[in-house]
Amino acid sequence: MLANIPFSLLELASVREGSTISETLANSLCYAQAAERLGFQRFWLAEHHNMEGIASSATAVLIGHIAGGTKTIRVGSGGIMLPNHPPLVIAEQFGTLACLYPNRIDLGLGRAPGTDPITSRALRRDNLAADQFPTEVNLLQQLLAPTVQGQNLKAIPGAGTQVPIWLLGSSLFSAQLAAKRGLPYAFAGHFAPRLMREAVRIYQTQFQPSANLEKPYVMLGMPVIAAESEREAKFLSTTSHQRILALLRGQPLWLRPPVETMDGLWNLEEEIHVKDFLGLAAVGTPAQIKAKLENLVSELGINEFMFTVDVYDPAVRIHILELLASIKASN
Template sequence: MTRYAMLDLVPVRQGGDVAQALAEAARLAAHAERHGYARYWVAEHHGMEGIAGGATAVVLAHVGAATSTIRIGAGGIMLPNHAPLVIAEQFGTLDALYPGRIDLGLGRAPGSDQRVAAALRRTLDSDPNGFPRDVLELQSYFADDGQTGIRATPGAGAQPEMWILGSSLFGAQLAAMLGLPYAFASHFAPDALDQALAIYRRDFRPSAVLDRPYAMAGFNIFAADTDDEARYLASSMEQSFVALRTGNPGKLPPPVRDYRAGLGGQGAAILDHVLQCSAIGSPATVAREVAAFVERTGVDELMVTGATFDPDARLHSAALAAEVIDGLRVPA
């Protein structure tokens, strides 16, 4: 049986606001905990009115107070946006509040466009190859090994579970070199998945935290009692993907019956590409698609995602997905 986790972008619905999105995030995390999800992650995005997880560490503190056992973390923190010391302090604080439960996934994408990235970083003149160096600096703060000459307080001695994230081959190479677990963003960028996993496993070097490769992949699941209902629910995220890829992002829209039937060629091509790693349908349909994906990739863990306009429908989908994955006997 493959382990399963949840990725939440903390979507802001049309007609809703950030306060509602944050309340639903806590509710969803508690629901995931009850249904056996190993972890609940929030992704860092900025300048997007439909995503409320920009202050990722603050959101995790909120979610941690609503849960008791599930691991909570960032999937991920876009490290080029931050000084490593700041992240050490933030996640050291979270580790002190919720010991043994904190994950820290690290990515090198901006989580925004270049204009927003400039506002976050104040300058884009930093070294584009600095991500590995920043990861090592962050590890040093947690290890409290004195290499930086600065003691992170909080942070020194904290033990968040660090992951390297990626949607290309770079992250796979870095995770392998550092002996860290690796998560691939195949739920929206599926192209390099198989090659990245192969490189990670081939080049993996055992470390003090991990003795063998451990890989996770993002996977969209929209589960409902029938295939038709699942396709209807998925249309909210499908609309969001098309809007984002055509330069018109916004809040999560309500679902539309037969949405794909009314799409032109460009929209259909966008969805065919971005949703390659997805299962949309009844439990039987989802089981078939999940089993095929896990057999193909051999991932140790699935990062399940998929926002619906109706929060209750997302809770039902998450519960069905957990039942399906628990019932599969596939290579882990």
């Protein structure tokens, strides 16, 4: 069942405790190169600002870095938070990337600012930008399409590149908009799993074919940690638990080494919140992960998976990619 379901990766360029951003970005490139070698479909980078421990704020720059160090894997944004940027600037950035790396660039768009109000103001966007999201998506589509006679505003580079646009979401708004516009849809199950089923169903049932897409296409983001034993996978997952705990507490989001137990590190309420945040996580052996993925495909008609793999050791993270690739090979 999974043989024809693409596997992709979402990267936040998470900084290990005690490491540097330069080392982090070098590790991200090695990670992308391993993904390409193992047959993964896409490598997307997420936009976050003012978050110690996450180094993916200059998302378009990192996309160019990753695309320049790989040859075939698609590279894109998961996503660009459109309220933070003028659409013309995004069209020019991704149009330039598309000219440098033809047929390899994706533009995933999110509606949330992806940061706090102080940082939003520092990005020089107004408080109503999120309300203008449908209009700005439409403008981006126009700027990336071939120019028409009489068109005054042009993205150069950008015009005619037709960079594929995806809508990303963790609620129902983007699912409805993606369906209405006939665009592919990616649900952020890696941090907001609660509305997954409802959002996917709304998108699939309300989908209207377009020049971009004839039928609905759903990509599901989810955390995954694979290991030879379930015990080892659960041990590795404590790195992610510590990071989400830090997020809840408003602390820096450094990747910390795994621990034998989280007891004493969180209280009961915090444990509940962290596990709810990671409610869609697949943690276990390749066989256990395969069963969970097959159930999601069977239940929801998922077309593609995009994994977040948050572990401390870069070599272990690449080994997890090998285990995930083995799942497809076993079909």
